[in-house]
Amino acid sequence: MTKELNVLGLPLQLEELEVKDKLPLAFIGDYDFYRGKLLNKEFLVFHFKGDYLSIPRLQKHFEIIPRFLGVTDHCVLWLNKVSSARRERLIENSIPFFVDEKMVFLPFLGTQLEKRQDAALKPLADKFTTAEQCVFLWILHNKTSECPISRIRNDLKLSQATVARAMLLLMQYGLLTFSGKGTRKKYFRIEAKQFWETGNKYLQSPVQKRLFMEDVTPLQTIETFTAGEDALAKMSMLEIPEHQCKAVYKKYFDKLIGSAVSSPDMLRSENYVIVELWNYDPGLFAKTCPDSPSKSGIVDIFSLYASLENLIEDVRIEKEFETLMEDFFNG
Numbered sequence: 001m002t003k004e005l006n007v008l009g010l011p012l013q014l015e016e017l018e019v020k021d022k023l024p025l026a027f028i029g030d031y032d033f034y035r036g037k038l039l040n041k042e043f044l045v046f047h048f049k050g051d052y053l054s055i056p057r058l059q060k061h062f063e064i065i066p067r068f069l070g071v072t073d074h075c076v077l078w079l080n081k082v083s084s085a086r087r088e089r090l091i092e093n094s095i096p097f098f099v100d101e102k103m104v105f106l107p108f109l110g111t112q113l114e115k116r117q118d119a120a121l122k123p124l125a126d127k128f129t130t131a132e133q134c135v136f137l138w139i140l141h142n143k144t145s146e147c148p149i150s151r152i153r154n155d156l157k158l159s160q161a162t163v164a165r166a167m168l169l170l171m172q173y174g175l176l177t178f179s180g181k182g183t184r185k186k187y188f189r190i191e192a193k194q195f196w197e198t199g200n201k202y203l204q205s206p207v208q209k210r211l212f213m214e215d216v217t218p219l220q221t222i223e224t225f226t227a228g229e230d231a232l233a234k235m236s237m238l239e240i241p242e243h244q245c246k247a248v249y250k251k252y253f254d255k256l257i258g259s260a261v262s263s264p265d266m267l268r269s270e271n272y273v274i275v276e277l278w279n280y281d282p283g284l285f286a287k288t289c290p291d292s293p294s295k296s297g298i299v300d301i302f303s304l305y306a307s308l309e310n311l312i313e314d315v316r317i318e319k320e321f322e323t324l325m326e327d328f329f330n331g
Contacts, residue, residue, distance in 0.1 A: 010104070013037040014045060023068050027061065033069075036076060039109055043096070044071055047078040055089055062095075074108050094177040107174045107190060124172060127204045130279045131158055135166035136175075136199055137285055137302055139189050147176065147187040156284065175199050193329045196302070203306040206282070208250050211260035211275040214267055218259050219275070222252045225282045226298040227307065228274060229317075234298060236320040245274040247282040247299050247307075276307065301328060 005012040014034040019027075034045035044066060046058075062075040077090070077097035090097050091105055098104040128136060134156050139147050153163045167187050170176045175195055178187045189195050213219070225231075228245030232238055248256070256275060264272060286297035299307070301324050311317050 005098075005100070010038060012098070012104075017069075019069065023065065027065060027068075030061070033065075034078070038104075038106065041074075041109055043074040043076050043106075043108075044069070045076050045078050048080075053079075053086065055093055055095070058095065059093070074106075076106065091171070092178060105174070107177060109174065124169070126202070128169075128202045130204075130206075131156075131162050132166045132169055133203060133206075133306075134158070134280050134284065135163060136170065136202075137300070139170070139176075140192070140196060140199075140302055141285055141300065142189075145189045145192075147189055149187070170199075173199065173202070196325070196329070200302075200305070203302075203309075204279075205306050205309050206247075206278040206280055206303050207276045207307050208279050209253075209262075209277045211256060211262065211277065212264045212267060212272050213256070213260045213275055214269060214272050215259045216273050218256050219246060219248075219273070222248055222255060223283055224248050224275075225286045227276050227282065227304065229308070229311070230274075231298050231304050232308065232317065232320060235301065235304075235324055238316065238320055242270075243272060243274050245276065247276045247278050249281040249283070250277045250279060253277055278303075301325070 001016045003014050003016075005014065014036055017033040017035055019033050023033075030046075030048065030050055032047040032049065034047060036043050036045040046061065046065070058077065066072065066075060074096060077095060079097060079099045082090070082097075082099050082103075087099075087103070094107055096106045096108060098106070135152055135158075138152050138156060147167065149160070149163050149167065152158070153160055156163070167176060167178075171178065171187070175190060175198060176187050177190070178185055190198075224246040225248075226234060226245065227247035229238070229241045230243070230245040233240045256277075260275060261267060264270075282299045282303065283297065285300035285303060287300060301321075305312070305321060308317065312321070
């Protein structure tokens with residue numbers, strides 16, 4: 001028998017499995033089993049029929065039952081209802097589950113949606129805030145899966161509360177899991193490439209404003225970083241653009257405004273530099289310029305991707321980014 005649930009707009013297909021000759025009766029008494037499919041991903045669904053759910057017992061069942069059935073798919077728990085405490089325990093232990101048509105938590109898909117009873121659906125924000133984006137980028141550049149709040153806070157110079165809120169949001173997006181409680185809680189990133197592919201749609205361009213300068217003397221007194229198409233060309237095989245592009249932290253705006261204009265049409269010549277004022281310090285994630293290590297750095301590939309959002313559909317640029325991303329994740 002095949003059925004379909006509409007889980008907050010997502011079509012979840014369920015095909016009932018015949019398992020009587022494959023599983024011990026004890027398992028059949030606890031669950032009905034289905035082949036589930038969501039977002040073109042298949043998984044094994046355990047529809048729990050009991051009243052008391054033991055997390056350790058469930059984890060053992062997730063390990064044992066697929067062996068009996070001869071499958072290696074992800075296991076997902078289907079519940080008719082769940083208390084807030086039980087929901088937190090399931091998320092804390094990274095157990096994929098859904099509750100009828102009210103909630104789905106599938107970290108292997110990067111999906112967590114919820115509709116609270118008697119309340120209007122409040123979707124998660126479409127874009128990261130600046131602080132959230134910095135935390136996302138820090139985790140992305142970190143080589144290990146563990147995400148220590150103290151290091152993130154110190155490196156980004158953010159408050160404990162700001163980092164904690166960002167970590168909670170990333171967990172709600174299905175990008176992080178955690179273990180422990182209170183001060184012993186530890187956060188862990190999902191697989192790096194999946195973390196990027198799931199989270200990059202929430203990035204906002206770091207560029208607050210673009211300025212144009214003929215006299216670049218003021219740039220010599222502040223920290224600048226190669227950005228824009230200029231940076232992409234230095235990272236790839238693209239042709240170097242006509243104009244250099246430099247990224248600076250927005251706090252330096254007052255030092256530049258006397259020598260900068262908002263449009264190149266206001267300049268007397270074509271010999272100018274593009275200056276991008278960024279919402280966060282580009283130096284937080286910048287790298288050394290490959291062609292001249294002694295000069296200013298080059299913005300990181302992921303911030304660059306976000307800053308060039310309007311050009312990503314260009315086939316040449318899209319292809320170069322694909323190559324650079326593969327090098328990053330496979331390097």
